[in-house]
Amino acid sequence: MFSRALFQSRQSLLQRQQPLKIAVRTLRNFKQEDQPRLRINTVVPNFDAETTKGKINFHDYLGDSWGVFFSHPADFTPVCTTELGAFSKLKPEFDKRGVKLIGLSAEDVESHKKWIKDIEEVNGLNKFEFPIIADVDKEIAFLYDMVDEEGFKQLGKAPVATIRSVFIIDPSKKLRISFTYPPSVGRNTSEVLRVIDALQKADAKGVVTPINWQEGEDVIIPPTVSDADASKKFGDYKTVKPYLRYTKA
CATH class of the missing domain: 3.40.30.10 (Glutaredoxin)
Known part of the structure; x- marks a missing residue:
């Protein structure tokens, strides 16, 4: 025991x-x-x-x-x-x-x-x-x-x-x-899987995920990454606000 x-x-x-x-x-x-x-x-x-x-x-x-x-x-x-x-x-x-x-x-x-x-x-x-x-x-x-x-x-x-x-x-x-x-x-097993996917994606790609993100959807480039570095690292991305930029995962 x-x-x-x-x-x-x-x-x-x-x-x-x-x-x-x-x-x-x-x-x-x-x-x-x-x-x-x-x-x-x-x-x-x-x-x-x-x-x-x-x-x-x-x-x-x-x-x-x-x-x-x-x-x-x-x-x-x-x-x-x-x-x-x-x-x-x-x-x-x-x-x-x-x-x-x-x-x-x-x-x-x-x-x-x-x-x-x-x-x-x-x-x-x-x-x-x-x-x-x-x-x-x-x-x-x-x-x-x-x-x-x-x-x-x-x-x-x-x-x-x-x-x-x-x-x-x-x-x-x-x-x-x-x-x-x-x-x-009761807990939600789908949410547990979803956040694990988000964590692993963030760790692997250096990105963050928006609300309700699911695997395959666009991710967010962190504000700490400059536009020039974002272009080098991610290629094309979409700017919604200077601090909110989406790219493909």
């Missing part, structure tokens, strides 16, 4: 952008000041955990891949059952993009394995492929701030459900996008 998380101090996150030294907490010390700041472009905290696919080290599991790490309030919950099934069905699309999926629910591995049978049945899956982390002690939920305000007050004191958190992590282990939903609202 997983009982200890590895977490990072605020100073190292800001100064070094590298995984921090191990610090061991007990369940009696869930203090807000001990939580890492999960800002965009910070290296995400590392941890060891038991999962439905065996014990993992989170950073080692991600390796050189992108990652989508998402939490669920509890096992055998209706919305989560539909979500995990939807992500599993889309796993081939995530694979094409070099993205590893991993879920978390604040119950144990045996409960997760029983729940997976329901997920497969409800969603018509032959096999559920990616791991689900066990987080009975809420150590990882604390590390990634996966609880709501009232739940945080009860950490270490009473049963607490996580909220629907999503973390999109790049191959350098940096947080690129995060979403937070209340337990009552």
Whole structure:
């Protein structure tokens, strides 16, 4: 059973952008000041955990891949059952993009394995492929701030459900996008895929994407690129405003 998380101090996150030294907490010390700041472009905290696919080290599991790490309030919950099934069905699309999926629910591995049978049945899956982390002690939920305000007050004191958190992590282990939903609202798998496409396009081409952008649509040249450099790099482009220039992806 997983009982200890590895977490990072605020100073190292800001100064070094590298995984921090191990610090061991007990369940009696869930203090807000001990939580890492999960800002965009910070290296995400590392941890060891038991999962439905065996014990993992989170950073080692991600390796050189992108990652989508998402939490669920509890096992055998209706919305989560539909979500995990939807992500599993889309796993081939995530694979094409070099993205590893991993879920978390604040119950144990045996409960997760029983729940997976329901997920497969409800969603018509032959096999559920990616791991689900066990987080009975809420150590990882604390590390990634996966609880709501009232739940945080009860950490270490009473049963607490996580909220629907999503973390999109790049191959350098940096947080690129995060979403937070209340337990009552299911997530949108298409949006997760869309923003991964946008991030990968931006990284590869040095562009930014407009609202509702989909793969194949025009992109925006960043204002930091001069007109002369834009012509050299992108060729033809359309100027709507001096700061708003569209080009082909």
